[in-house]
Amino acid sequence: MAKRNLDFCGMVDRNDPDVALMLRVKEGDLSAYETLVEKFKQPVMNLVYRLINDIDEAEDIAQNVFVQVWKTRERYEPASKFTTWLFTIARNLGLNEIRRRTRHPADSLDEPRPDNESQPLRVVEDASSPIPADAALSGELRAKVEEALMDLPEKQRTALLLCREGGVSYEEIAEVLGGISLTAVKSIIFRGRAVLKNRLKPYLKSGEWQKK
Amino acid sequence: MNQSEFDNLLQTATERDLTDGELARLERWLAANPGDQAEWEALDHLLTTLPDTPVATNFTARVLDEVRRAETAHPALGQAWWQRLLAPQFRPVQIAAAATLAMMVIGGVGYQSHLNQSRAEMAAAVASIAEFTPVFLVDFEAIEAVAQADAIDEELWAALK
Numbered sequence A: 001m002a003k004r005n006l007d008f009c010g011m012v013d014r015n016d017p018d019v020a021l022m023l024r025v026k027e028g029d030l031s032a033y034e035t036l037v038e039k040f041k042q043p044v045m046n047l048v049y050r051l052i053n054d055i056d057e058a059e060d061i062a063q064n065v066f067v068q069v070w071k072t073r074e075r076y077e078p079a080s081k082f083t084t085w086l087f088t089i090a091r092n093l094g095l096n097e098i099r100r101r102t103r104h105p106a107d108s109l110d111e112p113r114p115d116n117e118s119q120p121l122r123v124v125e126d127a128s129s130p131i132p133a134d135a136a137l138s139g140e141l142r143a144k145v146e147e148a149l150m151d152l153p154e155k156q157r158t159a160l161l162l163c164r165e166g167g168v169s170y171e172e173i174a175e176v177l178g179g180i181s182l183t184a185v186k187s188i189i190f191r192g193r194a195v196l197k198n199r200l201k202p203y204l205k206s207g208e209w210q211k212k
Numbered sequence B: 001m002n003q004s005e006f007d008n009l010l011q012t013a014t015e016r017d018l019t020d021g022e023l024a025r026l027e028r029w030l031a032a033n034p035g036d037q038a039e040w041e042a043l044d045h046l047l048t049t050l051p052d053t054p055v056a057t058n059f060t061a062r063v064l065d066e067v068r069r070a071e072t073a074h075p076a077l078g079q080a081w082w083q084r085l086l087a088p089q090f091r092p093v094q095i096a097a098a099a100t101l102a103m104m105v106i107g108g109v110g111y112q113s114h115l116n117q118s119r120a121e122m123a124a125a126v127a128s129i130a131e132f133t134p135v136f137l138v139d140f141e142a143i144e145a146v147a148q149a150d151a152i153d154e155e156l157w158a159a160l161k
Helices: A002-007 A017-026 A030-052 A055-071 A082-103 A139-150 A154-165 A170-176 A182-206 B003-015 B020-032 B034-048 B059-073 B088-130 B140-147 B154-160
Strands: none
Touching: A017 A030, A017 A082, A030 A055, A030 A082, A030 A139, A030 A154, A030 B059, A055 A082, A055 B059, A082 A154, A082 A170, A139 A154, A139 A182, A139 B034, A154 A170, A154 A182, A154 B034, A170 A182, A182 B003, A182 B020, A182 B034, B003 B020, B020 B034
């Protein structure tokens, strides 16, 4: 089990059917493209939203991620796993938005949401993405985990979020994070977990919560 | 490694990146200590049970609309630049380019024809002059030899005088 935790975030499927779909997209096949969008809109939204912490902007950026996939489809090389390429685009666009907000702070209209109840109304209800009914977390604990996650440095957050999606290997995370070493990835993930643990432990023990 | 060292290493991890050796020690420790391992997995579980971010029902449709719009504005972005120039929206450019090319071809042909005509006229003129000049050209080589002779040896010239 330790191997799973420290070496892999999930299984890596080397015979990736997404590569075949993407090769069709490369040839201009719009139906293959639609299949990819349907399949990956959720993980991309999860990543982008938790990168920038703004649901409205996250949706625009997530859509732009897929538009970029179409526009740059000719550059896709089957040597890279499709998700590596996709998450790299998603992270880059997310980082662009973070930089833009740093330069123009007034543009950040939405404050970080403290819990799930305060989501902007604009989000269209989607039957495919309800809060999991079997989630063991209470709304309050979930909000604390979200908050602790949002307070992590971007690389630690992105690495943990990619782990969360499953099927993303450390090698892929290294690529998405800009071609860093495997040791660096392990260290980043371990640091992220350690910080989360330190932050959440007092809350889980005594309900005590420290704002960052 | 003991529990205290493990805890210290966890604390260290919150402050800086761990080295290869430290990560290896942590892996060994977790593999040998199910209690710490379970705590670690509980943390992973917390993350995996976070709810998915809501996605609009028309997300895919909006993406496809955007792609189609982009394709209409800039059709066949996947094609080479010269193929894109053949698109209908570049019709005025295509017409201007074709007209320029036609003018260049016509100009080139005309200039070549002019050169050919000049050469023919020059050849005819030379031929007509040649009919009258054989007498004048008899001593041509001797005159050329004198013109290209070495400079006069001044001392020898003085002695001969």
